[in-house]
Each structure stands twice: as structure tokens, then as C-alpha cells.
Amino acid sequence: MQKIWAERALTPDGWQTNVLIDVDQDGRIKQVTPDSPLDGVGDAEKYSCILAAPANAHSHSFQRAMAGLTEQRGASKSDSFWSWRRLMFRFLEEITPEQVQAIAAYVQMEMLEAGYATNVEFHYLHHAQGGQPYGQLGEMAMRITEAAKQTGIGLSLLPVHYQYGGLNKRVPVSGQDRFCNDLDRFRTLASDCAGLVRNGASDWSSGVAPHSMRAVAPSDLKQMATLFPNGPIHMHLAEQIPEVEEVVSELGARPVEWVLDQIGPDARWHFIHLTQMLPHETEQLAKTGATAVLCPITESSLGDGIFDGPRWFDVGGRVAIGSDSNIRISLCEELRTLDYSQRLRDNSRAALATSEFSTGRRLYDAVLQGGAASAGRQTGALKAGFWADMLAFDMKHADLCGLHQDKLIDSFVFTGDNRMITDVWSAGRHMVSSGRHIHKDEITNEYLRAVKGLREEF
The missing domain is CATH 3.20.20.140 (Metal-dependent hydrolases)
Known part of the structure; x- marks a missing residue:
């Protein structure tokens, strides 16, 4: 079981604070619990802002x-x-x-x-x-x-x-x-x-x-x-x-x-x-x-x-x-x-x-x-039973700092780029951390080898 805590998160009931998200071993959200004090969530991974991805x-x-x-x-x-x-x-x-x-x-x-x-x-x-x-x-x-x-x-x-x-x-x-x-x-x-x-x-x-x-x-x-x-x-x-x-x-x-x-x-x-x-x-x-x-x-x-x-x-x-x-x-x-x-x-x-x-x-x-x-996927919300498809915003980013609720999304859409996103989970798999895919170097090197010859021909 993964436990992920966010200072704020966008749920089907709107923006909530101090949100604890329990993710089961299959990668589905088991429970979403707002108003979970930080001092009571133990070793949960902690983030400033999480949305469904x-x-x-x-x-x-x-x-x-x-x-x-x-x-x-x-x-x-x-x-x-x-x-x-x-x-x-x-x-x-x-x-x-x-x-x-x-x-x-x-x-x-x-x-x-x-x-x-x-x-x-x-x-x-x-x-x-x-x-x-x-x-x-x-x-x-x-x-x-x-x-x-x-x-x-x-x-x-x-x-x-x-x-x-x-x-x-x-x-x-x-x-x-x-x-x-x-x-x-x-x-x-x-x-x-x-x-x-x-x-x-x-x-x-x-x-x-x-x-x-x-x-x-x-x-x-x-x-x-x-x-x-x-x-x-x-x-x-x-x-x-x-x-x-x-x-x-x-x-x-x-x-x-x-x-x-x-x-x-x-x-x-x-x-x-x-x-x-x-x-x-x-x-x-x-x-x-x-x-x-x-x-x-x-x-x-x-x-x-x-x-x-x-x-x-x-x-x-x-x-x-x-x-x-x-x-x-x-x-x-x-x-x-x-x-x-x-x-x-x-x-x-x-x-x-x-x-x-x-x-x-x-x-x-x-x-x-x-x-x-x-x-054809049960996703699109931070909701029990749905796949844990999530992203975390970098609240220290200059264009997000000090903003709240929907203004965070507006700033992401109209002033942002990919650097505003620090972490991404797909069905509970934590594949992006601190803005980088966990296998980025290996994947990039294989891509560079693959396209070199193609581009020379083209």
C-alpha cells in the first residue's frame, strides 16, 4: 500500500486540503481522505499539490x-x-x-x-x-x-x-x-x-x-x-x-x-x-x-x-x-x-x-x-476504485507560488510548461520524480541511437 499526502488536491468534491490518498498494490486508489493532519500520516510521501493526470x-x-x-x-x-x-x-x-x-x-x-x-x-x-x-x-x-x-x-x-x-x-x-x-x-x-x-x-x-x-x-x-x-x-x-x-x-x-x-x-x-x-x-x-x-x-x-x-x-x-x-x-x-x-x-x-x-x-x-x-480506462479523478493516475505541481515554481485552487490550473495552462510538474504516477507507478523519468538516461540513449541513422537518410 502506498500512502501519498497532499497539502491540497483536486477531488470530485472540489479542492480539498490535507488529503491522504491510499493506493493499493494493483495501482488503484483505495481511499481519499481530506482533512488528514500532516502529523498523523506517518511515512506517507508528501507533496504540495496533486491532481488527477x-x-x-x-x-x-x-x-x-x-x-x-x-x-x-x-x-x-x-x-x-x-x-x-x-x-x-x-x-x-x-x-x-x-x-x-x-x-x-x-x-x-x-x-x-x-x-x-x-x-x-x-x-x-x-x-x-x-x-x-x-x-x-x-x-x-x-x-x-x-x-x-x-x-x-x-x-x-x-x-x-x-x-x-x-x-x-x-x-x-x-x-x-x-x-x-x-x-x-x-x-x-x-x-x-x-x-x-x-x-x-x-x-x-x-x-x-x-x-x-x-x-x-x-x-x-x-x-x-x-x-x-x-x-x-x-x-x-x-x-x-x-x-x-x-x-x-x-x-x-x-x-x-x-x-x-x-x-x-x-x-x-x-x-x-x-x-x-x-x-x-x-x-x-x-x-x-x-x-x-x-x-x-x-x-x-x-x-x-x-x-x-x-x-x-x-x-x-x-x-x-x-x-x-x-x-x-x-x-x-x-x-x-x-x-x-x-x-x-x-x-x-x-x-x-x-x-x-x-x-x-x-x-x-x-x-x-x-x-x-x-x-477505455477507469481514470480521470482522485476517487476510490479509479487507477492512481496523478501528477504533482511544483508549488515553488515562480508562476504557481502564492496561487490557490483553479488559479493553479489557469497558470499551468496559460503560463506554464512541463517544468511545473514534479511527479507523475500511472496506475500507482511513480515514474516521474523531481521532473525526470526514472529511466530517462537509458531511454534517451536508445532513442538517440535509433534516430541517428534515420535522420541521415531523410
């Missing part, structure tokens, strides 16, 4: 190694998501399973140091160069799970179904062919991934991820929930204008309209980006209970567009946050970028605040709850 709800780990490599413009006078994607496919012509494991471990380490307790891995790099399956179909998925064993992060593994190079069933290009399966082989892969999760840590979970409307046959999309009755279902949706135009051309409806009409999504569905929606689409999709999985840093980097946050929240929509391409892994910066994008579009301030909660508090609460749903 959210899930990183959308990640492509291997793309971390591409950071800084895609900012040059080619012969064309314009650059876009689609030209970035061509560079990503080139990168995929080289990467090996060993490199994927080292990169994934480094990404997961950075997530933990940024305050995330869980990695929801949207895993679509399945095969060897040329699209040839490995002898073990789930070889690449196994590399993700091995990384999670090393880093101690909570894992939600989402094998991705990817069939075609585009909605008209065109043949995938080089690099892209490493993603592709027909439905039968994908079902085998998903079963293999579920087995990897069962043989991993007790807090791990799994689901499935049809990649997008452009990469999966409409007939397969319609039966995803039936074929895979357990766990969350994730899908990219309404991310880019050319994607919307392609779906309209091929299927006669905009992406969100088609999903609402043909799939009938519910709370099991988690749609990534949603940066190209009309007002009625935003409202109708939010009301289904589906989660909007937002990745503001990547969406900014790729020029995707801006999610309609006020409209989504106004009808009770649920959101989660993710680092996607992992060019910058920072929980506070994702939330800051999300809010600032709303301000820039609408010429407003505090557009996502309410009369009850400040902007930072409202966003933090939202991504705790939405992230838990997206991960």
Missing part, C-alpha cells in the same frame, strides 16, 4: 522522430497536410521495428514528464517495407507494448484498420503500404493486439481504429461496432478540406453527415480533429455522446483548421486531448493552443470558460473525463 488520447509514436524534418518548402509555392504526408511516407520506407520501440519509449517518457498518465496509441504502422507482413503479424504492436513496459505508462492500444490509398480504393503508395490490411487480416491483427494487452499490465486496455473514411471501405465502417463489440472506436474525421471534398464526391454527403446517417455513433466513438465541420454537424455530433479528440499543436502544424469549441461545449459535447504527431509533447501547451485558437477566430477571450469555472479548470476537467472514455 489525464490520458494522451491520440498518438502516432513513430512520427516523433520526424520532428524538425518537414519545415522546408519544395518546388511548389504552397505546402499542406498532403505534401507533409508524402514526406511521412518517405520516412516510412526506412524505419525498423527496433527503431519504433526506441522511439515509442522516448515518446511515452516525454508524455509522462508532461503530465499524461496514459498513451492511447493509434497504431497503424503494421508491416515491413513494401507492405510485407512480419512473421508475427503484431510485431510492431509488440514493440509499442515493450516500450510501455519500460516506461511504465498506462497503455490503450488501438490497432488501425487501413485498406486503401484513398476513398476510390486506389492502390497505396510506397510507405503507405505498410499500414494496409483487408478486413480478415485486420481482425486477426486486432485479436493479436488484444492478446498483447491481456499479457501486459493490469491497467492496459485496447480498442480498434478504422483510420478514416478515405482509407476504409464504407461497408466496413458500418460494421465496426458489431465486429468489435468491446472497447473504444477511434477514427480521423473531417480533418482537411480536400478530404471533405473527396467524401462528397464519392459518397454524396459530407463526412460528418455520412457518419451520423450511416453509422449512428454513440459514446463508444471517438473522432479525431473535427476541424472541418459546419455548425449543424458540430451540434448533432456532440449530442451523440461521441468524443472529439483534439490535437491542437499538430492541427496548427498541419494547417488543419480550428475546432468549434464553444458550439461543441454548449450542447454538452465531450473532448479529449492528444499529441498526434508528437512534434511537441506538452499537456499545458495543447490546452493553451486549443483556447487561443478560439480567441483568434472569434476575437474573444475566455470563450470556453463558464460562470462557474475558469478556462483552465473547464478544459482540464473536460480532458480528464474525455480522455478516460477515449482510453
Whole structure:
């Protein structure tokens, strides 16, 4: 049994003081006891401020190694998501399973140091160069799970179904062919991934991820929930204008309209980006209970567009946050970028605040709850029975010193960086201490060896 005491902590009943958190041997919170005097908690670990730690709800780990490599413009006078994607496919012509494991471990380490307790891995790099399956179909998925064993992060593994190079069933290009399966082989892969999760840590979970409307046959999309009755279902949706135009051309409806009409999504569905929606689409999709999985840093980097946050929240929509391409892994910066994008579009301030909660508090609460749903994980609160996913703030930090309650979260979101976080626990595993992952040197050295050759080739 771990005993962790905090001078202040954010609980489901609001901010409390002198909070004793008992964590059982499985990594679940057994009891949360406010008003526990410091002189009565014995040898409990003592901290100034503790909050529940959210899930990183959308990640492509291997793309971390591409950071800084895609900012040059080619012969064309314009650059876009689609030209970035061509560079990503080139990168995929080289990467090996060993490199994927080292990169994934480094990404997961950075997530933990940024305050995330869980990695929801949207895993679509399945095969060897040329699209040839490995002898073990789930070889690449196994590399993700091995990384999670090393880093101690909570894992939600989402094998991705990817069939075609585009909605008209065109043949995938080089690099892209490493993603592709027909439905039968994908079902085998998903079963293999579920087995990897069962043989991993007790807090791990799994689901499935049809990649997008452009990469999966409409007939397969319609039966995803039936074929895979357990766990969350994730899908990219309404991310880019050319994607919307392609779906309209091929299927006669905009992406969100088609999903609402043909799939009938519910709370099991988690749609990534949603940066190209009309007002009625935003409202109708939010009301289904589906989660909007937002990745503001990547969406900014790729020029995707801006999610309609006020409209989504106004009808009770649920959101989660993710680092996607992992060019910058920072929980506070994702939330800051999300809010600032709303301000820039609408010429407003505090557009996502309410009369009850400040902007930072409202966003933090939202991504705790939405992230838990997206991960299929009992987390998101300091509550008995939940996994002990927690972070501690450094109350000696200049921008936190002297602040109380929700102003702490506002300062973290709008003035902070990862240095405000001293400690992180994932299912009770104390993986970040004094701002550093406990295996940082080993993981970093393996990452440096892995990317050196890749970057030289690129």
C-alpha cells in the first residue's frame, strides 16, 4: 500500500486540503481522505499539490522522430497536410521495428514528464517495407507494448484498420503500404493486439481504429461496432478540406453527415480533429455522446483548421486531448493552443470558460473525463476504485507560488510548461520524480541511437 499526502488536491468534491490518498498494490486508489493532519500520516510521501493526470488520447509514436524534418518548402509555392504526408511516407520506407520501440519509449517518457498518465496509441504502422507482413503479424504492436513496459505508462492500444490509398480504393503508395490490411487480416491483427494487452499490465486496455473514411471501405465502417463489440472506436474525421471534398464526391454527403446517417455513433466513438465541420454537424455530433479528440499543436502544424469549441461545449459535447504527431509533447501547451485558437477566430477571450469555472479548470476537467472514455480506462479523478493516475505541481515554481485552487490550473495552462510538474504516477507507478523519468538516461540513449541513422537518410 502506498500512502501519498497532499497539502491540497483536486477531488470530485472540489479542492480539498490535507488529503491522504491510499493506493493499493494493483495501482488503484483505495481511499481519499481530506482533512488528514500532516502529523498523523506517518511515512506517507508528501507533496504540495496533486491532481488527477489525464490520458494522451491520440498518438502516432513513430512520427516523433520526424520532428524538425518537414519545415522546408519544395518546388511548389504552397505546402499542406498532403505534401507533409508524402514526406511521412518517405520516412516510412526506412524505419525498423527496433527503431519504433526506441522511439515509442522516448515518446511515452516525454508524455509522462508532461503530465499524461496514459498513451492511447493509434497504431497503424503494421508491416515491413513494401507492405510485407512480419512473421508475427503484431510485431510492431509488440514493440509499442515493450516500450510501455519500460516506461511504465498506462497503455490503450488501438490497432488501425487501413485498406486503401484513398476513398476510390486506389492502390497505396510506397510507405503507405505498410499500414494496409483487408478486413480478415485486420481482425486477426486486432485479436493479436488484444492478446498483447491481456499479457501486459493490469491497467492496459485496447480498442480498434478504422483510420478514416478515405482509407476504409464504407461497408466496413458500418460494421465496426458489431465486429468489435468491446472497447473504444477511434477514427480521423473531417480533418482537411480536400478530404471533405473527396467524401462528397464519392459518397454524396459530407463526412460528418455520412457518419451520423450511416453509422449512428454513440459514446463508444471517438473522432479525431473535427476541424472541418459546419455548425449543424458540430451540434448533432456532440449530442451523440461521441468524443472529439483534439490535437491542437499538430492541427496548427498541419494547417488543419480550428475546432468549434464553444458550439461543441454548449450542447454538452465531450473532448479529449492528444499529441498526434508528437512534434511537441506538452499537456499545458495543447490546452493553451486549443483556447487561443478560439480567441483568434472569434476575437474573444475566455470563450470556453463558464460562470462557474475558469478556462483552465473547464478544459482540464473536460480532458480528464474525455480522455478516460477515449482510453477505455477507469481514470480521470482522485476517487476510490479509479487507477492512481496523478501528477504533482511544483508549488515553488515562480508562476504557481502564492496561487490557490483553479488559479493553479489557469497558470499551468496559460503560463506554464512541463517544468511545473514534479511527479507523475500511472496506475500507482511513480515514474516521474523531481521532473525526470526514472529511466530517462537509458531511454534517451536508445532513442538517440535509433534516430541517428534515420535522420541521415531523410
